[in-house]
Amino acid sequence: MATGELNPNHYPARRAAQVVQHYLNTRYGSPYRLFHVERVYSGNAEDVGDSGRKYQLEISVQESTSNATEKCSAEIVFPRGEDYSPEVQASCVKLLKIDTKVQEEALYQQYKKNQTLLTAHHLPDSHGNMEPDMKPFWHLGIVASSLVMLGESSENTLYNMAQVANVTQLPTENDQLKFDYHILLHDMVSQEIIHWKLLFTWSPAEGVHMLKMDQLPHCHDCDKPPNTN
Numbered sequence: 001m002a003t004g005e006l007n008p009n010h011y012p013a014r015r016a017a018q019v020v021q022h023y024l025n026t027r028y029g030s031p032y033r034l035f036h037v038e039r040v041y042s043g044n045a046e047d048v049g050d051s052g053r054k055y056q057l058e059i060s061v062q063e064s065t066s067n068a069t070e071k072c073s074a075e076i077v078f079p080r081g082e083d084y085s086p087e088v089q090a091s092c093v094k095l096l097k098i099d100t101k102v103q104e105e106a107l108y109q110q111y112k113k114n115q116t117l118l119t120a121h122h123l124p125d126s127h128g129n130m131e132p133d134m135k136p137f138w139h140l141g142i143v144a145s146s147l148v149m150l151g152e153s154s155e156n157t158l159y160n161m162a163q164v165a166n167v168t169q170l171p172t173e174n175d176q177l178k179f180d181y182h183i184l185l186h187d188m189v190s191q192e193i194i195h196w197k198l199l200f201t202w203s204p205a206e207g208v209h210m211l212k213m214d215q216l217p218h219c220h221d222c223d224k225p226p227n228t229n
Helices: 011-028 101-113 132-152
Strands: 004-006 035-047 052-063 069-079 087-091 119-123 159-173 176-187 192-203 207-215
Touching (some): 011 035, 011 069, 011 087, 101 176
Antiparallel strands (some): 159 176, 176 192, 192 207
16 A cells, blocks of 8 residues: 555545545435535555555535535544554535525425335436435435444545445334335445445434444346446
C-alpha cells in the first residue's frame, strides 16, 4: 500500500473517500438527505504501528437534496485484521446543518397511517428509472446499506449500492416504521453483485436502526442492475 502523499485520482485515495461517504450516510443520512464524495483534493497515508493505517483526506462532499457542496477534512483508520471496521472522523459542518425534518415527518406520518403496507421492486429499474414517490425509499436503502458497506470496507474494497431489488413495509413497531429490504451491492473491485437482506426500523427521531442483516448466496441467474459507476 502507498505511504505518504497520495495521488487523489488513484484507487487508495478513492477507496478511503468512499468509506467516508458510507460513514456520513450511516451517521447523518435519511430519506431526504444523502452524502456523496464529489472529489478528492489531497490525501496522505501512514502506518500507525500495530493498530493499522491512517488516511487523511481533503474532499468535496455534496448533499443530494440541496445539491450543496462543502470541502471537508476526513481521517480514516483501517485497523489490522479482517474483522474490524474502519474508524472514521469527518468534519462537514455546513452540510450537517441542512434541515430535512419537515419532509421526513411528512413521509413518516403518511406511511405510519397507510392501511396498505408499501411494497416495491427494482429501485431503480434496469433503465435507471423510478417513480418520484419511491425515491425516499431508494435513499433509505442507501442509508441502511451504508451500514453494511462501512462494516465490510477495507483498504482493498470499493463498494456502491446498485439497486433495491425489493422493499416490503412491515407492521409498525413502537412507533418505528419497519422494513425488509433486499439490496444489491456492487463490489467495484471484483465487479460482483452481492445480495443482502436487511431488516431495520426508521423514524425521523431515531433514524435507521438495524435489526438483522444477512448476506445471501451468490446469484448466478439474477438480472444485472443498472450501471452505478
